[in-house]
Amino acid sequence: MIDVAVIGGGAAGFYCAIRIKELAPNLNVAIFEKTGKTLTKVRVSGGGRCNVTHDCNKTSELITNYPRGASFLKKVFHKFGVDQFLDWLHAHKVQTKVEADGRIFPASNSSETIAGLFEFLAHKLNIEVHRNHEWMGFERENNQFQHEFNDRLNSKKINIHSKYTVVATGGIPDLGKVIWKSDFEWIAPVPSLFTFNADKADLNKLKPLSGVSVSNCRIKVMGEKESYQGPILITHWGISGPAVLKTSAWMARKLFDNQYKFKVLISWVGELNEDDLRTLIYQEIEKNSKKLWKNISIVDLPNRLWDLILNECEIDTNSICGTSSKKLVNRLVESLLRYPIEISGKTTFKEEFVTAGGISTESVSPKSMEIRNQPGIYVCGEVLDIDGVTGGFNFQGAWSTSEIAARAISNKS
Ligand SMILES: Cc1cc2nc3c(=O)[nH]c(=O)nc-3n(C[C@H](O)[C@H](O)[C@H](O)COP(=O)(O)OP(=O)(O)OC[C@H]3O[C@@H](n4cnc5c(N)ncnc54)[C@H](O)[C@@H]3O)c2cc1C
Incomplete structure (x- = not known):
């Protein structure tokens, strides 16, 4: 007793x-x-x-x-x-x-x-x-x-x-x-508290960037209202970091119901809204109008990620900034604000779950x-x-x- x-x-x-x-x-x-x-x-x-x-x-x-x-x-x-x-x-x-x-x-x-x-x-x-x-x-x-x-x-x-x-x-x-x-x-x-595995096609694009981290991002599951802020780390299986872990926690049940198959949209530029980002891009293009795209960086991103984004926007990095069309700027805004990654599974976060x-x-x-x-x-x-x-x-x-x-x-x- x-x-x-x-x-x-x-x-x-x-x-x-x-x-x-x-x-x-x-x-x-x-x-x-x-x-x-x-x-x-x-x-x-x-x-x-x-x-x-x-x-x-x-x-x-x-x-x-x-x-x-x-x-x-x-x-x-x-x-x-x-x-x-x-x-x-x-x-x-x-x-x-x-x-x-x-x-x-x-x-x-x-x-x-x-x-x-x-x-x-x-x-x-x-x-x-x-x-x-x-x-x-x-x-x-x-x-x-x-x-x-x-x-x-x-x-x-x-x-x-x-x-x-x-x-x-x-x-x-x-x-x-x-x-x-x-x-x-x-x-x-x-x-709850897991990292996201990228689908095969997206993983092929991201894998060479493994180890790259961006300190101020926003991530959102497509179709959902809420987005979660914080650093994101690109891993050899997909994405991790505080913003991803937050998303996994707040959406734990929904992601479980979806069997961990969903699409995320990432803003690589943190709190910048669409208008401010567009203005910034035009200002930088004007300032650097004679320079080549490969020699300028508009937002503070690691080089490998910036190159991937330019490449996905079909921007010829050897072309001159000043000649960029409105369509091209729109593509760049979209890619920086709503970069899509298809997720097809999860990985346990070793430090805490x-x-x-x-x-x-x-x-x-x-x-x-x-x-x-x-x-x-x-x-x-x-x-x-x-x-x-x-x-x-x-x-x-x-x-x-x-x-x-x-x-x-x-x-x-
Ligand atoms: C790898 C990892 C790292 C983590 N790191 C952190 C961190 O740094 N900071 C943080 O805040 N949180 C962290 N967490 C979360 C934290 O560890 C848990 O929230 C916390 O341990 C919960 O404490 P608990 O006593 O409720 O459960 P537990 O620590 O899981 O303890 C429950 C115990 O009950 C025993 N038990 C279960 N069923 C029975 C039964 N029928 N009869 C007798 N015994 C039973 C289990 O064997 C276990 O020993 C981490 C979790 C993991 C997995």
Whole structure:
């Protein structure tokens, strides 16, 4: 018999268990992890550096980075946001650093600092950690839970009783179906945060540009209203970079429904609108009227990309700028503002990926993280239908929801 059974030995499970013990040391808390290893994603996160959160302490701004769960998180972040998590880390002697793009990492540049701290605290606070224990479900018995675990090392079933249950099983696809089918709204998970594979014909054009990056682009899925801004990187399989990852996150479900076959239109000139771009092109043509196209650059683009665009616009780079027709300028405007790439698949982004979907936030109280029709069961982390764009927002969602669950359980006890 234990007080709190925490299911899942990842970021949310560990942080929640630690906070329960810090707030209510009298409670006995155990973590049950189905695999032989805990904190696996923390260790590989951020390319091994663990992007723990983002430099954004305004809730209204922070929530704009969550394609799913923003209004739920607004209530959660008001109680526990970026600053509060950083205070906690700093109080535990972890120094952090903010990078130019706002991502926050441990100053050590090593995810081991975070994983090590969690493991150290779990040990110090007498939190039992049971690896190779797969949660199979539970029954309610006189205001308690009787859990069934599959002890994977010894191939046997184990029953454990607890007063409270924290579900922190991450973004796994089958939990809803297997365990609580009817008790809450379950939104089928689909991948988020991936890069785009160009279709064969477009890939042939782009491949020689592999490694080229453009810092200020806008990308839009054809037929959709929204476009997403940021750097784009041309890869040997298609396109990547923050603007692409943002698009994959905000449009995760739609792109899944399209089986990852769609067309994107890229503006290589960021915020420049059509009129301003046209004016700029005419001004430059006038200024350089005696020069050859190959010797001028109208917008700030890497040479290889500029050459590709001129080539696609059928502009003879050995011709004189001043003789350019209106038709040619129109083609150039179109190519710079709405460069089409046919997409035929996706590739997992190695540094960070998550699932969109999980337990609907409608079924959960943001004040306590307790499932509304399941008293005593708390949920936190990626198992919820909450996910952010890349940059530390996914971990922040995990820390904040775990903190609220820990406070609610410690208050009740
Ligand atoms: C490669 C990669 C890099 C990332 N980098 C970053 C980053 O730098 N910054 C950022 O903000 N986010 C990052 N993320 C996302 C972030 O890791 C997740 O959002 C976060 O780990 C979610 O924490 P969690 O505890 O909810 O889930 P998880 O970390 O997935 O932990 C869930 C745990 O539950 C266990 N489990 C599942 N089912 C059961 C069961 N039935 N019984 C017992 N245990 C079970 C799983 O084995 C797992 O250990 C990254 C993700 C990946 C994949």
